[in-house]
Amino acid sequence: MDGDERATIEDFFAEDRSFPPDDRIRESALLTDASLYEEAEADFEAFWAAQARQLSWFEPFETVLSWELPFARWFEGGRLNASYNCLDRHVEAGLGDRVAYYFEGEPGDRRTITYAELLDEVSRCGNALRSLGVERGDRVAIYMPMIPELAIAMLACARIGAAHSVVFGGFSSEALRGRIEDAEAKVLITADGGWRRGQPVALKPNADAALEGGGASVAHVIVVRRLGEAAPDTAMKEGRDLWWHEVVADQPAHCPPEAMESEDLLYLLYTSGTTARPKGIMHTTAGYLTQVAFTHRYVFDLHPETDVYWCAADIGWVTGHSYIVYGPLANGATSVLYEGTPDHPGRDRWWSIIERYKVTILYCAPTAIRTFMKWGSEHLEAHDLSSLRVLGSVGEPINPEAWVWYRQHVGRDRCPVVDTWWQTETGAIMISPLPGVTTLKPGSATFPLPGIGAEVVDDAGRPVSRGGGYLTLTRPWPAMLRGIYGDPERYTETYWSRFPGRYFAGDGAKLDDDGYFWLLGRVDDVMNVSGHRVSTTEVESALVDHPSVAEAAVVGATDATTGQAIIAYVTVKAGVAADGAHGEELRRHVATRIGPIARPRAIIFTEDLPKTRSGKIMRRLLRDVAEGRDLGDTTTLADQSVVEELRSRAAEQPAEE
Numbered sequence: 001m002d003g004d005e006r007a008t009i010e011d012f013f014a015e016d017r018s019f020p021p022d023d024r025i026r027e028s029a030l031l032t033d034a035s036l037y038e039e040a041e042a043d044f045e046a047f048w049a050a051q052a053r054q055l056s057w058f059e060p061f062e063t064v065l066s067w068e069l070p071f072a073r074w075f076e077g078g079r080l081n082a083s084y085n086c087l088d089r090h091v092e093a094g095l096g097d098r099v100a101y102y103f104e105g106e107p108g109d110r111r112t113i114t115y116a117e118l119l120d121e122v123s124r125c126g127n128a129l130r131s132l133g134v135e136r137g138d139r140v141a142i143y144m145p146m147i148p149e150l151a152i153a154m155l156a157c158a159r160i161g162a163a164h165s166v167v168f169g170g171f172s173s174e175a176l177r178g179r180i181e182d183a184e185a186k187v188l189i190t191a192d193g194g195w196r197r198g199q200p201v202a203l204k205p206n207a208d209a210a211l212e213g214g215g216a217s218v219a220h221v222i223v224v225r226r227l228g229e230a231a232p233d234t235a236m237k238e239g240r241d242l243w244w245h246e247v248v249a250d251q252p253a254h255c256p257p258e259a260m261e262s263e264d265l266l267y268l269l270y271t272s273g274t275t276a277r278p279k280g281i282m283h284t285t286a287g288y289l290t291q292v293a294f295t296h297r298y299v300f301d302l303h304p305e306t307d308v309y310w311c312a313a314d315i316g317w318v319t320g321h322s323y324i325v326y327g328p329l330a331n332g333a334t335s336v337l338y339e340g341t342p343d344h345p346g347r348d349r350w351w352s353i354i355e356r357y358k359v360t361i362l363y364c365a366p367t368a369i370r371t372f373m374k375w376g377s378e379h380l381e382a383h384d385l386s387s388l389r390v391l392g393s394v395g396e397p398i399n400p401e402a403w404v405w406y407r408q409h410v411g412r413d414r415c416p417v418v419d420t421w422w423q424t425e426t427g428a429i430m431i432s433p434l435p436g437v438t439t440l441k442p443g444s445a446t447f448p449l450p451g452i453g454a455e456v457v458d459d460a461g462r463p464v465s466r467g468g469g470y471l472t473l474t475r476p477w478p479a480m481l482r483g484i485y486g487d488p489e490r491y492t493e494t495y496w497s498r499f500p501g502r503y504f505a506g507d508g509a510k511l512d513d514d515g516y517f518w519l520l521g522r523v524d525d526v527m528n529v530s531g532h533r534v535s536t537t538e539v540e541s542a543l544v545d546h547p548s549v550a551e552a553a554v555v556g557a558t559d560a561t562t563g564q565a566i567i568a569y570v571t572v573k574a575g576v577a578a579d580g581a582h583g584e585e586l587r588r589h590v591a592t593r594i595g596p597i598a599r600p601r602a603i604i605f606t607e608d609l610p611k612t613r614s615g616k617i618m619r620r621l622l623r624d625v626a627e628g629r630d631l632g633d634t635t636t637l638a639d640q641s642v643v644e645e646l647r648s649r650a651a652e653q654p655a656e657e
């Protein structure tokens, strides 16, 4: 390129469809103009202070923000309790009979839990924890399936001022042990097991294994009886283990909430780094609650009196913490909570849930949407989805074609799709449209929310006004992580050192001519093809743009001539032939859609892609498969068999064209 410097990440994919907010949404939307953006730009601290005042405080805060880069303290001097904000204040306002959760278990069992009932249960659980010696400032580990007791346990911890550390129920006993030990948890709350694809899956044996030869800080284990007869051999250790229904049910239903300081630890959530020790991401009370409540209300245009909201994530992931538990409850919303998988007993389980509860807001991951695309739209068509009003997406870049499919088949062309970008570390949504305000472009998370500062910068940290680069955050925000538990240096080093004065999220992004943000995936995944820096997301979007493709994952494999060559793993829709001729057609399609430099060297057809439990494609594994390397640690993989399958397919591929 004539000695010119290459762009940090190049821009290939152009998407020109756009959707202004329609009248139906605008008629009742909380917000229909840019006033909130203007208010926040004029004085972002005053803006966040106004949001914080929407919470109930035992003591009002004195300062809004003290910022000693990279350490922020929000709303100091104030005292409040997260569980009080999620429960008591609604009951005191006369809303005790409002449904907090419609729970549906995978086998079809159902429970409706009102705010008054939830407050009752949380209080009993809080008293049970106190009776076992858990005090303000302690940590409690939680390892459970997606049942109401998981949310109850979290809120009970918050009520008595103990920080929870939820470990996703699909993780191994070693992962659980490591997290218990890092946090020095006093109590572990678990269950005999849960239901998955029609089968009982025991959990208590994993909890026992985690505590064997480790986890010495745990004095007691509380066990919810979820499987009952289906897990007949649940062993209970004398003196250590207690059944939830014995220790919780007998407690008084009054449990005074601790008046916590704004910056007291609310919870730890560990992110599984691929190689290094997991990082215990720290979230504190007031700033976190302020921003999750604010974003939940405005991003989904929540009308708590009438909406039925469903976030189909797992509570063990940050999306569940912020948008199944704290955000919706702080706003007095009615939510659906579903235990199981989308294909049990049939591939229309989600649509029957939406029909039954008349869900108005659905929030889920692109991986789910692409799976439904693969299965075919006939599973949706038999169901009445007319209650839906707003659709959300989170977890990965959503390819424009998947976005359009979601809008068309789930939203029946009537619902805005809000693509929400954020991380465990940010605690709450950062970049997202607002349904009544923003003109949507399929595949774009659009703009930073009011109060948020985000910029795309080049290798040298200079802001770019158009094109690709690194996504950075330019000022503190209330729900930001306060650090990595026990390791302040790692916090500074990991998030604040690559670009001085900026938080660097690890993601690539580009800005288009209208200033829209387009997320381009992790910068570690950016490929270098003959000196061109190509994002995996753009090639994947070009593949999913072909009518036969449901899902694609692209990686760069070492190549003697071009540095890296693009290898594409592709899942086709039901009924499409996955043969060599079709592979050729897809290679051509990518070259035409975004340019010859992005033409994959090989297309590998596959039924499934390796994904983490939260549904993110594991490109590292695919790179290893493509380059024939040993796979290393695959314990965070949702389905181990996928990799073996892929390895044998990759071996069938010719090395060169």
Ligand code: 7RM
Residues within 6 Å of the ligand: 318, 319, 393, 394, 395, 396, 397, 398, 419, 420, 421, 422, 423, 424, 425, 445, 505, 506, 507, 519, 520, 521, 522, 614
């Ligand atoms: C909420 C969550 C964070 C990473 C993040 C991105 C990716 C999440 C989007 C997205 C493109 C989105 N927390 N990511 N949302 N990429 N568009 N709307 O996922 O900590 O588990 O993951 O997920 O790479 O850095 S997380």
